[in-house]
Amino acid sequence: MEFQFSNRVLKLKPSAIREIFKYASDPSVISLSAGNPAPEAFPSKEIAEISERILAQRPIDALQYSITEGYEPLREYLTDYMKKMHGIGRDFDNILITSGAQQVMDLAAKSLCNEGDVVICEAPSFIGSLNTFRSYNTRLRGIPMDSDGMNMEELEKALKEESNVKFIYTIPNFQNPSGITMSWAKRKQLYALAKKYHVLILEDNPYGDLRFHGEHIEAVKSLDDAGLVLYAGTFSKIISPGMRVGYAIGPKELLQKMIVCKQGQDVHTNIWSQMVCHEFMTRYNFDEHLKKLQEIYLKKSAIATGALDKYLIPKVTYNPIEGGLFLWCTLPDGVDMLDFCKQAVLRKVCVVPGNAFLTDDSAPSQSFRINFSTPTDGQLLKGIQILGTLANEMITN
Numbered sequence: 040m041e042f043q044f045s046n047r048v049l050k051l052k053p054s055a056i057r058e059i060f061k062y063a064s065d066p067s068v069i070s071l072s073a074g075n076p077a078p079e080a081f082p083s084k085e086i087a088e089i090s091e092r093i094l095a096q097r098p099i100d101a102l103q104y105s106i107t108e109g110y111e112p113l114r115e116y117l118t119d120y121m122k123k124m125h126g127i128g129r130d131f132d133n134i135l136i137t138s139g140a141q142q143v144m145d146l147a148a149k150s151l152c153n154e155g156d157v158v159i160c161e162a163p164s165f166i167g168s169l170n171t172f173r174s175y176n177t178r179l180r181g182i183p184m185d186s187d188g189m190n191m192e193e194l195e196k197a198l199k200e201e202s203n204v205k206f207i208y209t210i211p212n213f214q215n216p217s218g219i220t221m222s223w224a225k226r227k228q229l230y231a232l233a234k235k236y237h238v239l240i241l242e243d244n245p246y247g248d249l250r251f252h253g254e255h256i257e258a259v260k261s262l263d264d265a266g267l268v269l270y271a272g273t274f275s276k277i278i279s280p281g282m283r284v285g286y287a288i289g290p291k292e293l294l295q296k297m298i299v300c301k302q303g304q305d306v307h308t309n310i311w312s313q314m315v316c317h318e319f320m321t322r323y324n325f326d327e328h329l330k331k332l333q334e335i336y337l338k339k340s341a342i343a344t345g346a347l348d349k350y351l352i353p354k355v356t357y358n359p360i361e362g363g364l365f366l367w368c369t370l371p372d373g374v375d376m377l378d379f380c381k382q383a384v385l386r387k388v389c390v391v392p393g394n395a396f397l398t399d400d401s402a403p404s405q406s407f408r409i410n411f412s413t414p415t416d417g418q419l420l421k422g423i424q425i426l427g428t429l430a431n432e433m434i435t436n
């Protein structure tokens with residue numbers, strides 16, 4: 040059968056870069072390309088205990104259909120927690136539990152974007168979100184990144200030039216893929232620009248709790264006194280991505296539309312997973328758990344940066360990081376980055392080429408992304424050592 044695909048998805052193609060990802064599932068390949076939490080970071084014992092209790096004591100609640108807005112005790116607890124801990128959420132806001140943060144991006148785009156509308160993104164940015172925005176036939180406008188977040192002059196220029204911007208998408212903490220954290224000064228500037236140009240900010244914060252150096256910086260949403268920020272949170276990186284529980288906090292009117300859109304997508308987020316997240320936050324020591332994760336990633340990031348310093352510096356540089364799961368490495372001009380990534384795969388190490396994260400993935404990039412959370416310590420050391428040997432061979436001066 041010859042399918043007549045919709046205009047919306049007609050131009051969506053698997054990227055050529057995906058060829059490289061195919062190798063990552065080969066067990067003999069060291070994958071530094073995933074974005075998964077460390078296997079030892081999962082609270083498996085606690086999840087087993089909670090699940091047993093839920094299924095023994097409240098099986099119907101866990102197994103029956105539920106409401107689209109989300110499990111009420113989790114909604115209430117999170118609303119309170121985010122307000123108390125992070126100053127997020129005002130009277131004009133509401134909360135919606137979603138199937139991961141990814142669904143927040145999808146529901147936002149579905150609710151707001153017409154074909155040809157502009158979404159302003161950091162360049163580089165998270166592929167999953169870019170592809171979601173692309174699937175609504177939006178036009179992506181990338182804003183280059185400084186070491187402390189989006190370049191604000193470029194952002195203002197874009198806001199002046201583009202007439203139909205639907206939102207500015209930002210990942211302010213330990214950005215995927217660049218690892219960059221937006222400074223407090225820039226968060227305030229970003230919010231002021233959103234106010235000046237009457238544009239919504241979509242703030243995606245999956246890594247905020249995974250800070251292992253430096254001081255916590257409050258979310259852009261904490262500044263929101265005018266209902267201009269839609270905040271996306273998730274349990275993927277702090278409990279489990281397989282459970283698919285995320286949430287949106289944003290203006291009631293927008294959330295109401297997103298709820299209607301979600302009804303048509305998956306009716307509601309897995310109710311058993313929501314109950315587990317709620318019990319884990321309320322009956323266990325959640326702060327201690329977050330501290331444990333921060334220790335795991337501090338150790339892993341130190342192994343990765345130690346190996347980079349030993350084997351790749353000065354030929355390859357990397358962005359300093361204060362948290363999260365990624366390191367963004369840059370090759371000198373004149374070295375073919377895609378060739379470097381392909382040669383690495385032939386030596387059984389997989390990294391992600393930087394152009395995969397650009398709004399125009401055919402644009403040149405000298406960078407590649409390394410993930411340090413998923414590989415074992417031994418794989419990290421060996422993988423980076425192999426990259427170092429390759430860099431030495433490819434970069435002669």
Ligand SMILES: Cc1ncc(COP(=O)(O)O)c(C=O)c1O
Pocket residue numbers: 074138139140141142165167168210215243245272273274275280284285
């Ligand atoms: C920046 C960013 N946003 C969203 C997501 C999706 O997270 P979730 O598993 O909650 O859908 C990821 C996952 O890697 C991510 O890196």
